[in-house]
Amino acid sequence: MIRGGRNYVSSPPVFSNDSKRLLVCAGNSVAVFSTDTGLQVASLDGHAALVTAVIVVPASTPGSKILCFCWTASLDGTIRYWDFAVPEMIRSVGIKLPVHSMVIPSLFNHLVEKSEKAVKSFAYICVEAKEEAEDRAKGLFQVRKCNLTDARLVGGAVLAEMKKPEIITMSSCGQLLGVRRKRKLDIWKVPSTDSGRAVLKKITLHHTKALTVIAFHPTERILAAGDATGRIMIWRGFGNKTFAMANGHVNGSSMITDEENPGVRGSDDAESCTTWHWHPAQVNLLSFSSDGAYLLSGGKEGVLVVWQVDTGKKKFLPRIGSPLLHFTDSPDPSFSSIVVTSVVLSLDGSMLCTSEVKLPEDGLGHLVCLKFWFSKSKAGDFSLSTIVYEPHRDAGISAIVFHPNRRMAVSSSFGGDFKIWTSNSGAPMKEESQPNSGWICHAVGSYKKKPMTAAAFSPDGSVLAVAAETVITLWDPDKNLLVAVIGEAITPIVALSFVGNSDHLVSASWGSKPQLAVWSLLNLSTCWSYRLHVEAIASSPDSSSFAALVLISESGGVYDPNEKSHKTVDGLILLFNSAEPNPVAVWSVKKAKGGALAFIRNQSSDEESSSDQQQAAQTLLAYMNADHEYVLFDPHGTEAEELSVTRWKSQSSPEESGQVGYASLYGELLPPIPSRKHTPWSVPSFPTERPWETIFSGPSHNLPPLTLLCGPFLEALFEKRTAVEE
Numbered sequence: 001m002i003r004g005g006r007n008y009v010s011s012p013p014v015f016s017n018d019s020k021r022l023l024v025c026a027g028n029s030v031a032v033f034s035t036d037t038g039l040q041v042a043s044l045d046g047h048a049a050l051v052t053a054v055i056v057v058p059a060s061t062p063g064s065k066i067l068c069f070c071w072t073a074s075l076d077g078t079i080r081y082w083d084f085a086v087p088e089m090i091r092s093v094g095i096k097l098p099v100h101s102m103v104i105p106s107l108f109n110h111l112v113e114k115s116e117k118a119v120k121s122f123a124y125i126c127v128e129a130k131e132e133a134e135d136r137a138k139g140l141f142q143v144r145k146c147n148l149t150d151a152r153l154v155g156g157a158v159l160a161e162m163k164k165p166e167i168i169t170m171s172s173c174g175q176l177l178g179v180r181r182k183r184k185l186d187i188w189k190v191p192s193t194d195s196g197r198a199v200l201k202k203i204t205l206h207h208t209k210a211l212t213v214i215a216f217h218p219t220e221r222i223l224a225a226g227d228a229t230g231r232i233m234i235w236r237g238f239g240n241k242t243f244a245m246a247n248g249h250v251n252g253s254s255m256i257t258d259e260e261n262p263g264v265r266g267s268d269d270a271e272s273c274t275t276w277h278w279h280p281a282q283v284n285l286l287s288f289s290s291d292g293a294y295l296l297s298g299g300k301e302g303v304l305v306v307w308q309v310d311t312g313k314k315k316f317l318p319r320i321g322s323p324l325l326h327f328t329d330s331p332d333p334s335f336s337s338i339v340v341t342s343v344v345l346s347l348d349g350s351m352l353c354t355s356e357v358k359l360p361e362d363g364l365g366h367l368v369c370l371k372f373w374f375s376k377s378k379a380g381d382f383s384l385s386t387i388v389y390e391p392h393r394d395a396g397i398s399a400i401v402f403h404p405n406r407r408m409a410v411s412s413s414f415g416g417d418f419k420i421w422t423s424n425s426g427a428p429m430k431e432e433s434q435p436n437s438g439w440i441c442h443a444v445g446s447y448k449k450k451p452m453t454a455a456a457f458s459p460d461g462s463v464l465a466v467a468a469e470t471v472i473t474l475w476d477p478d479k480n481l482l483v484a485v486i487g488e489a490i491t492p493i494v495a496l497s498f499v500g501n502s503d504h505l506v507s508a509s510w511g512s513k514p515q516l517a518v519w520s521l522l523n524l525s526t527c528w529s530y531r532l533h534v535e536a537i538a539s540s541p542d543s544s545s546f547a548a549l550v551l552i553s554e555s556g557g558v559y560d561p562n563e564k565s566h567k568t569v570d571g572l573i574l575l576f577n578s579a580e581p582n583p584v585a586v587w588s589v590k591k592a593k594g595g596a597l598a599f600i601r602n603q604s605s606d607e608e609s610s611s612d613q614q615q616a617a618q619t620l621l622a623y624m625n626a627d628h629e630y631v632l633f634d635p636h637g638t639e640a641e642e643l644s645v646t647r648w649k650s651q652s653s654p655e656e657s658g659q660v661g662y663a664s665l666y667g668e669l670l671p672p673i674p675s676r677k678h679t680p681w682s683v684p685s686f687p688t689e690r691p692w693e694t695i696f697s698g699p700s701h702n703l704p705p706l707t708l709l710c711g712p713f714l715e716a717l718f719e720k721r722t723a724v725e726e
Contacts, residue, residue: 003631010627012326014056016084017065019332023084025051030072032084042087049075053102065331071148073099073125079148093151097127100141100165104148105174105190120149124177126165141165143179159200160186171216176239178223180211185225189243203242205235205273206265215286215295222309224295226283232297234309235264237271276312278305287327298324323594344409346402350375352382353409355397368396370411372421372439386439392417399455406461408442408477412452418466419444420477443480447473454507456496459541463521465505467493472507472519486524490515497537502544504578508534516548518578528581535571538597540619545584547621547635548574549597571595573623575635585635594626 011025021041022033030044030051057069068085079093079102104123122145129140141164145157162181169178177188177200184207188200209227216223223235263273281300288295288309295307302324304317342355352373370391373382391397395415402409407423422442446452447468454467457477464477470493472486491511498505503522509515510533517529532550539546550572571592575585589595600620624630 011052013328014054015330016056016068017059017331019330023054025054030054044082044084044087046089047074047076052100055104071104073102093148099125099127101126101168103168103170120147123148124168126168169214172218176216178214180214182210183207201243203239203269205268207233212282213284213286215288217288218292224286226286228282230279230281230283232276232283234274235270239269242269285324285327296327342400344400347404353400355400398453401455401457403457403461404459410455412455412466414451416449416451417444417446418452445475445480454493454496456498458498459500465496467496484524486519495537497539499539499546499578500541500543502578506537506546508537535592535595536597538599540599542619544578546576546578547597549592549595550574551592589623591625591627596624598622
């Protein structure tokens with residue numbers, strides 16, 4: 001078993017002062033990338049656990065932009081100060097408590113080795129309270145104050161306590177701190193000259209739904225917050241009374257009416273509260289523009305919305321294709337954002353194709369491009385071969401697939417067409433591609449102007465399957481001829497895969513009625529299907545096996561995207577033989593949402609090959625979770641037991657299960673269907689034990705054979721009696 005990988009999006013990245021470097025939290029270290037080349041140029045190593053925050057010390061003068069200092073926080077209980085240009089750690093502050101979030105208001109006073117009269121530097125951190133047994137039993141998390149100059153926590157300075165770690169947000173001026181706590185926001189005002197003993201003034205704003213993200217206006221007393229339902233609240237004039245009073249308290253008996261302060265709840269200290277609602281799902285990011293005129297919001301649906309703060313009018317940036325998590329401003333205004341929405345590697349690893357989206361500025365500059373890359377070495381170094389701008393006009397690319405044994409690729413789009421691309425070098429797959437070879441469009445196809453949502457080649461490359469929303473179209477890729485249409489799925493199809501050396505095609509659909517379906521290419525009909533939310537599918541190239549990554553709900557049933565799960569195990573890997581609806585094996589996995597699967601050929605070395613038997617190519621199953629951590633294992637070996645809590649095999653030995661009823665008299669017509677009690681989770685839609693009740697629910701050409709109905713039907717005619725002891 002091989003493990004590896006790390007998450008690059010667990011915490012927001014940050015630019016250096018000159019915008020030439022990008023610092024990204026990557027596991028137990030911080031990766032430093034060059035913004036010019038995109039290559040990693042340095043790594044800040046030293047933390048013993050996950051790095052949760054990285055903060056670049058801002059430049060106090062234009063000439064100090066070349067300085068490269070930063071603070072990092074980690075779950076190992078340390079806060080470290082770095083020179084990331086060298087790179088070198090300058091000092092370490094031992095907190096002895098896991099740090100989940102950190103902000104530093106007085107970053108301009110970053111020179112900690114000053115005279116005794118120098119202003120001390122403080123940080124506000126969210127830590128796991130493990131100092132006392134009582135706190136550890138409750139599982140509390142605290143927002144505390146840390147003296148970075150003296151390397152210690154400020155005694156008694158606990159700002160808040162909560163049951164789960166929260167992100168601390170700081171205003172751009174460094175005078176306001178905000179922490180969301182379920183349905184309310186706690187906001188503190190930090191004094192400009194903090195001696196460590198000052199009492200912070202605090203207000204609390206309330207909401208009816210769970211809050212997910214907050215953002216402060218750069219110049220005015222305006223606060224934006226997003227919630228789990230997709231709404232955005234705008235509080236104006238918050239804290240005008242509390243923060244202006246000397247004692248920092250508000251008379252709780254004075255109620256604020258809706259006429260005086262519209263939208264404000266109870267006695268919250270704010271002039272008004274406005275609600276904007278466009279996002280259909282949870283809001284993950286909020287960011288004000290540098291001048292405060294615009295607010296950017298993004299969420300799970302993958303759309304970035306630009307709001308005018310004064311009017312509430314909005315405009316949309318293109319759908320990026322994946323949930324938005326963070327947004328980071330660059331100090332260099334000439335920089336634009338490029339989002340890689342898809343990366344596909346050819347079967348032999350010699351070709352790479354990427355789909356990129358350039359986000360526009362003020363409505364201008366939006367661009368979608370397709371890039372083809374080639375590699376001459378096995379080290380994984382790729383060189384750019386061809387750039388295709390706007391390959392499907394202004395529509396987004398839904399899928400990219402390579403031909404299994406030719407220099408051919410297919411891209412499908414939500415705009416209603418797909419394109420077949422070929423290399424003009426004409427070299428076979430096994431030969432090296434020429435550096436000056438390019439890619440051209442060979443053919444264009446569409447079906448009833450429906451969005452093309454997925455694509456896949458057959459193992460020999462003779463058939464191209466393209467999903468046209470809810471139907472599957474089969475094409476001859478050489479002649480670009482429509483061969484057949486397989487109808488119709490319940491909801492839009494998002495993934496397709498041909499199953500190895502069988503005549504089956506697997507599809508996955510999302511929506512209100514998600515579905516995993518296996519289709520027969522011989523009679524162009526459904527073989528079997530489950531109502532499951534499938535995150536990813538992969539087929540073995542050398543057998544009739546395929547694997548599906550399935551999301552499970554809190555109760556273990558069909559995954560509900562609106563349900564917020566707190567389970568560690570949230571997914572299953574189901575291994576199937578395409579001809580049978582019963583899983584061969586089931587593994588439970590973590591962080592399945594956003595995960596991926598792939599079968600990888602692993603050739604055995606000549607030294608390992610025994611003289612009595614030549615070892616064949618071993619196929620490994622690779623699973624990568626949402627944090628980009630991966631594991632490779634043999635799905636038929638014993639090492640796969642380490643991956644899960646329980647492995648369930650659908651086949652049981654005849655000695656363990658005695659034959660009863662009709663089978664005991666006349667034998668079995670078909671292999672027995674396993675009992676539900678053997679299933680570690682209640683995976684829905686397993687084959688029913690009374691198939692005759694739904695015999696006419698499908699199309700006439702897809703009726704089950706008589707042999708499938710005869711056994712269970714005759715079994716039901718037997719009268720079951722309890723044994724009587726004589």
